[in-house]
Amino acid sequence: MNKPWRSDRLSQLGSSIFAEVAEWRAEAAGKGRDIINLGIGSPDKPPTEAVRKALSDAALRTDIYAYPGTHGSAGFRRQAAAWMKHRFGVNLDSDKELVSLMGSQDGLSHLAMSLCNPGDVVIVPNPGYPIYRAALALAGVEPYLLPLKEENQFLPELDSVPIDVWRRAKFILLNYPGNPVSAVADLAFFERLLAKAKQYGVLVVHDAAYSEMAFDGHEPPSILAVPGALEGAVEFHSLSKSFNMAGCRIGFLAGNREAVGALRELKENIDYGVFGAVQEAGVAALQEAMSASAPPKAGVLYEQRRDSFVAALAAGGWAVEKPKATMFIWAKLPKRSDGTTWTSREFARGLLDQTGVVVIPGEAFGSEGEGFVRIALVEDEARLLEAARRIGEYVRY
Structure with missing residues (x-):
């Protein structure tokens, strides 16, 4: 047969x-x-010359070829936390509230497996980046598709979600600035989102991969800048688009320590982390972005x-x-x-x-x-x- x-x-x-x-x-x-x-x-x-040089120098080191560790190097995590403080005013414990990733898609594809059980519900945007729903299929999780409408500037109507869905949902995932919808959200929206999610014990997951690619003077905020957000939110960041490092595969998840820890624990059973030379390049990119001579x-x-x-x-x-x-x-x-x-x-x-x-x-x-x-x-x-x-x-x- x-x-x-x-x-x-x-x-x-x-x-x-x-x-x-x-x-x-x-x-x-x-x-x-x-x-x-x-x-x-x-x-x-x-990437900039400084980032390429950091990658090149690190790749020539003889001590860089061991397993790097799933948590990410302490140096990269500390630098990522420092950048979050510099860019958004967010204070993070780099040991417990941040984990490095092979790009944000790595984390997005595994998050539901680490947070949900088969049959749970997760609220995701429609339209939305394909991995959002694909990750739920891998985890056996039921998606609730939250419409993003042009007439609402592609922001969701949170009150349109049935109460039963809010009660069953483990997390809600949104993405601003967005892909494919190039919409933005402000802190006031994030405050409303967090309040609604807290009412039903739902984790908020924010994909902020495009935070450094805004126009006309707009500076996209981090959801973690909302007071109390660390109690009920996590946020993905990626160096792929903002620092032209797409092929390097490096990013991180920051926020609520229980959710960050769950993803870290799952990944400890899947991979051995980001190549050390790439993490050194990531450190260089974030340091350069924080410097007085930061490139545009x-x-x-x-x-x-x-x-x-x-x-x-x-x-x-x-x-x-x-x-x-x-x-x-x-x-x-x-x-x-x-x-x-x-x-x-x-x-x-x-x-x-x-x-x-x-x-x-x-x-x-x-x-x-x-x-x-x-x-x-x-x-x-x-x-x-x-x-x-x-x-x-x-x-x-």
């Missing part, structure tokens, strides 16, 4: 649209299309790209909302020239096939993403302007 060598869980791990888009891209390239890939949010710039934040580059690209799209006939943060544009689809509407998949497939420009259909991020596409600002300005020109031709066609 033939037994399937494939878990049923794999079908629950996320939208297959990402694999489909990769196939579309290969087909378009095979037809000779010049591909401009605005699909994946991977920074196109390297990543948001400065993406703000320039946003302004040029959005203006070029508008000139081509597609007016989109300017994002307030992140490296993404969450773009509401225009009407076809005949007045009819595209689905997000139709638009993305046709755009790629006809122009070579890659964007991600909004449906990849949940049902509330239909009618939108996500566009990543991960090419230089000249290529973005060329992409906007091609998109304009497609929209007008």
Whole structure:
């Protein structure tokens, strides 16, 4: 008897649209299309010279190749805590309220396993980053999808969640500045969120991977800056986007010590931590960001790209909302020239096939993403302007 060598869980791990888009891209390239890939949010710039030198110097040390330890080096954890104090005014015990990660996705993918039992409920955003729901599938946890609506500036209506869901939920996960929705939240919202969650004993999990990529003078706050937040919240931070270290795989979870400790305990049984040289590079990045001679934040580059690209799209006939943060544009689809509407998949497939420009259909991020596409600002300005020109031709066609 033939037994399937494939878990049923794999079908629950996320939208297959990402694999489909990769196939579309290969087909378009095979037809000779010049591909401009605005699909994946991977920074196109390297880390600073100081970060690269720290990585290089550490990699040459003979003592750096032992198991690094799941907790992360004391040096990295102390520096991460110092940066949280410098950037957000948050005081953390680096031994008990912070754990290093192989990027925030590492922690996001394992958190439900460490906090929940099969059958528990977790509240996640719709649309939302795919690992949010995929992690719940791995843990056997039931998602409650919390709609993020354009008319509410993509902030959730917390009172719309049924009381029974609040009572059953272990944690609620939100993401500001957001991916795919480039929305922001202020401390007043976080205060309301924490108060609501505390009423039902629900942990608040905040994904702050894009905290250093905001525009127009906005400085995204940390939820941990709310007084008393350490009693009921944790927050993910990543060096991938803010410091152009996506391939290094380093980030951390900070906040409530019981939740941080649970994730640390799970990871002690899974891996041996982040390579020591990468942690040294992380220390250098955070130190440099705190120095008097700190380089411009990543948001400065993406703000320039946003302004040029959005203006070029508008000139081509597609007016989109300017994002307030992140490296993404969450773009509401225009009407076809005949007045009819595209689905997000139709638009993305046709755009790629006809122009070579890659964007991600909004449906990849949940049902509330239909009618939108996500566009990543991960090419230089000249290529973005060329992409906007091609998109304009497609929209007008």
